[in-house]
Amino acid sequence: MSKFWSETVKRCVPYVPGEQLNDANIVKLNTNENPYPPSPKVVEAIKVEAERKLNLYPSPTVDQLRTDIAEYYGLSKDNIFVGNGSDEVLAFSFLAFFEAGKPIRFPAVSYSFYPVYCKLFNISYEEVKLNRDFTLPVEAFFQTDGGVIFPNPNAPTSIYLEIDAIKEIVENNPDQVVIIDEAYIDFASESAVSLINTYNNLLVIQTMSKSRSLAGLRIGFALGNSDLIEGLTRIKDSFNSYTLDRLAIAGAEAAIKDTNYYKSTTREIIHTREWITAEMKKRGFHILPSQANFIFVSHYNKQAEELYAALKDRNVLIRHFNKPGIDNYLRVTIGTNKNMELFLNKLDEILA
Amino acid sequence: MSKFWSETVKRCVPYVPGEQLNDANIVKLNTNENPYPPSPKVVEAIKVEAERKLNLYPSPTVDQLRTDIAEYYGLSKDNIFVGNGSDEVLAFSFLAFFEAGKPIRFPAVSYSFYPVYCKLFNISYEEVKLNRDFTLPVEAFFQTDGGVIFPNPNAPTSIYLEIDAIKEIVENNPDQVVIIDEAYIDFASESAVSLINTYNNLLVIQTMSKSRSLAGLRIGFALGNSDLIEGLTRIKDSFNSYTLDRLAIAGAEAAIKDTNYYKSTTREIIHTREWITAEMKKRGFHILPSQANFIFVSHYNKQAEELYAALKDRNVLIRHFNKPGIDNYLRVTIGTNKNMELFLNKLDEILA
Structure with missing residues (x-):
């Protein structure tokens, strides 16, 4: 030390x-x-971009990629935040919506980065024991002081929680942010993104590392009410104006289009x-x-x-x-x- | 709000x-x-890497690039930290070495991101007025409570501070970290990197955005005593395991070699x-x-x-x-x- x-x-x-x-x-x-x-179109887009303007900064607002992701989900650009992998998006989210003295809750068996963020940013937390079959005890996530976060499907258990249960958790935390970390959602039945227009306290985080075969490119994004996205943007703009390089942006734009x-x-x-x-x-x-x-x-x-x-x-x-x-x-x-x-x-x- | x-x-x-x-x-x-x-070799390296393993995570420790940068400067890999642009390296450095209640000092006319980091991470700071000719009042940076940071050459003044003056500041803050932000150093006479083996409280931060024509690729790095580098690494590993994507790493490796x-x-x-x-x-x-x-x-x-x-x-x-x-x-x-x-x-x- x-x-x-x-x-x-x-x-x-x-x-x-x-x-x-x-x-x-x-x-x-x-x-x-x-x-x-990844899609051959992603590789091609990167190779084209490599020849263009690497001497110039990328877009600080990443408007085109955010628009493309919004279109894919039938949302608006103001509902989309992009970051350098979903780990960075998670880190910014912990800073933006959680804090000391108001314990958040996440499952005791879950993505082991959550307690790491809490310690880094001095955020209080409570770990909720899973049921014996490794499913989430839904009601244990009601009425939290500081908010909720869990992956869906959960990691490393791989178990998916139905949208109706997520709805209940979101409704029972009206003054806190509920973050659903959907890194693996494309291998599951249904995303919670459909709830975003209904609930202003729901943030969904996704990544291109898994289903889009782009772990090496570092692209994560968050979807939510524009107030939540603005909160994330304020944190990002206080940390690093340009978190995505030109190649990652070009690759991600191609990836989100090649459904x-x-x-x-x-x-x-x-x-x-x-x-x-x-x-x-x-x-x-x-x-x-x-x-x-x-x-x-x-x-x-x-x-x-x-x-x-x-x-x-x-x-x-x-x-x-x-x-x-x-x-x-x-x-x-x-x-x-x-x-x-x-x-x-x-x-x-x-x-x- | x-x-x-x-x-x-x-x-x-x-x-x-x-x-x-x-x-x-x-x-x-x-x-x-x-x-x-950028160097044609950088573009070529990126195009080759784009065809390789974008589906796999990049190296979390970025050993090869750190080794290459160390070799360039005659240092060891343990003296090098790399990040997603020098803004990210700066953000991690503020978290790693500065804190609330121990005011750091930087020039009142300087990189305007410094007070932004301080507000984000709740770090106390004092702004030191420049001399009338915009040079740095060297002694005003002695015996600080929390540490020192300034760009050299300073931005936006463009004025360079001689190495001997930097030495004095470093020596007069033996228990605090002094960060020299050398974004523009390659256009100036001499880097403070040569002092790293002598002073364990000196951290030098550089970027490939300026002299290497790679603002669009987001590569920054810090050079310092291995204890300081370990501090930065602990912060980074509590924030995002993979801050540099595969293409940025490949491009940066080519860039540092094409002197x-x-x-x-x-x-x-x-x-x-x-x-x-x-x-x-x-x-x-x-x-x-x-x-x-x-x-x-x-x-x-x-x-x-x-x-x-x-x-x-x-x-x-x-x-x-x-x-x-x-x-x-x-x-x-x-x-x-x-x-x-x-x-x-x-x-x-x-x-x-």
Whole structure:
């Protein structure tokens, strides 16, 4: 600990992302990336933009991309905020809508970045225990002091919460902001975006990292009432005028327009998910009902940590969270059929 | 003001960047961008990277780029932090090293983002009046409670402070961090980077937006003792695991290696700066001695605001700060010779 560090540095507890190994031999099923490349139109748009005006600042207001996203969802540009990955959008949202002394609530099993933001920005929080089947106890999120945030589908459980339940949570927090973190929503049934025009306290956050195959481009966005978007914009403009570079903007504009491409890769992943789920059940795995691009599994007699290590030894990387309540579970990203066949073969070796 | 906004949103006073007009007819001399395109090697590296793995997350630790920058400066990777533009690096630095109750000091005429960060993060500050010739009153930065930050060369004055004076400031703040914001250093005589191995409380921040012609790519970096870099990394890892996208990393790696290219465009800009300075002096302008890629000027009998407006009417955009003490000055970015000839012609029309 350095004498030069602020109280903020001393207080914060950095997030640890899944291992990012640069080894081409590894089958990487640990960070919920999309196994398919982005739309060829995205790559083309980036290559064109690279030749244009990299010496000039990008748009600080990112109007065109915001307009494109708004059109996709039948909203207005003033309902859209864009950022450098949904992690940045989340960070800005915590600063904009949550604060010390008014505890927010999120599930105890959830995206482990939430408590990290709370510690960084000194925001009070309460962790709500999930039901025994890992579903969300809806009423426990009513009447909060400071607001609510959870992923839907939840991570790492992969379980989706129905829109009617979200409506109830939003209605029972009329003076607080409810944030639905929809990183995986395109692999699920229905987004809460449809509620935005009805509820001024609902913020939906999405990303292009998962369904649009653009984890490497860092594009996240928030959708909500224009007052909420203005709050986010004030924070962003007090932090960094230009959070998206010209290439990311160009790529994201192309991505949001090529709906057919991402719908087709998404269908493929859902198909693979259903197949691998069936195969793993045959092998003695308990698998939570997934509406995401990953599954959350435990085996009836093999320890999760042991399976994780044995797979890693065989160059297959999945994610194990060493956290009470889920430490006998493993999170497995859905790769291509070929990736998953290899994964199954290695599992069979280990379980044999 | 929305009832959903946190105290942070209510408190913050967003930065207003120079106008970013998307009109190809405008000669843009208002945001200190480099008029030359980036190195062709940067463009090529981006185009290659666009075809690679955009579906996968970038490196969270950005080791290769940090190693490349370290090599350029004869430092170690642990001395280098990279971020999404130097504005983000500055924001993280304010969070990491400054805090409430311990006032930091910066010049009253300086980068106007500093007070914005202070308000966002609730950091106390004192603004130090410049000398009458716009130079920095060095001793006024000694023995601060919370630390020091200033640009060198200063912005928008363009005036460079000698390394010996920086040394004195650093030595006279042994328990505080002194941040030298070197956005424009490549147009000046000498960087303070050479002092990093001697002083553990010195942080130097640079950017690829200016001398490397990459404002559109958003690459900033900090150089300092490994303890300071660790502090910044803890903040970044509590905020966003991946702040640089794959394309920005690839472009920045190519940029830091192509020294010849940027040295040649930098020489060109310095040459143009000296020429335009001489021409404007002939026309009755007072011009501060510039070591940046811009000049800070006032006219002996024409009001700055009036000149700004008359030039804007003629499609030439420069920057006017409506701030006491400098409201009769104009900041003019150094463009190509052709840009500056056009600018001079328009000036001659106005002054005629």
